[in-house]
Amino acid sequence: MAVIGVLIENKFEDSEYKKPAAAFKKARHKLVHLGVKKGTVKGETAGIKVKVEKAVSDVDAGDFDALFIPGGYSPDLLRSHDEVVAFVKQFAATGKPILFICHGAQLLITANLLKGRRVTGWKSIIQDIKNAGAKYRDQEVVKDGNFISSRCPADIPAFIKASLGKLNIEKGKRNLL
């Protein structure tokens, strides 16, 4: 199964973390929570506590089969740290899946990864997505190569379905190696 790096900080949107995380675990994928430093972070709306197991500066892109970026204000907090942005760039260069929802695209904007890509995200960041050179799509889930993106909590079921499908395809590729 896939090892998924979850990029998370305080003020994440609880449902956008909790529901996909539960579905990924149920499908027997392994989650490793990554952040600026080891410790506990807390969700914005429901106050869920999540243990950050590793600092991004202590891991390598090769350690993971996919990245998952929940929304809320967590992505904005993460992208003010150069080492997080550098890690996202390093991971993106592998071409492996990046699954993001809501404000998650902010991290990819700062990492300069959206040019020419079809992407969706939360309403407030639509202009930022467009200005980054992406083709914004107002859909519950947008699939473009290794990128799976959704807009908001209401899109979570579609986000989970598309993400699990993508992880399965990648699993098939790994088995062929």
Added chain:
Amino acid sequence: MAVIGVLIENKFEDSEYKKPAAAFKKARHKLVHLGVKKGTVKGETAGIKVKVEKAVSDVDAGDFDALFIPGGYSPDLLRSHDEVVAFVKQFAATGKPILFICHGAQLLITANLLKGRRVTGWKSIIQDIKNAGAKYRDQEVVKDGNFISSRCPADIPAFIKASLGKLNIEKGKRNLL
């Protein structure tokens, strides 16, 4: 003295509102707090409560001599409302001062107002500012025509000084009319 419209929502950065607001009032300017709807909003770090006196949909750009946009997550919340973005565009067309700090520039990005302008803002939104076509400057305060911008709480004294200077120049203009 100037009538300053303060664009504010929940999760504003308390110091970035409180200190400039106090300085503007001390200089005998009048503040009118504007938001999505009338009511009370609360600061992110210190929990200061601010009364929103008017909804932007109930005011006209002509009612104000300047706009002030404190940072925190207030600007991101405000820009998901079309009527707030429309009001900012309408006000910007008057050419009167817009004073913004930290995440404040986000509102101007969504309103498509930064192209070719010299602007600063909080670290996490630097790439968004650049992608919006602005010339990002890493300075405590950046003055470009009617725009006065600063990066973060540490810049507040410079932000206040430049803002008051700008309001004085505008006052001189009004007195000549």
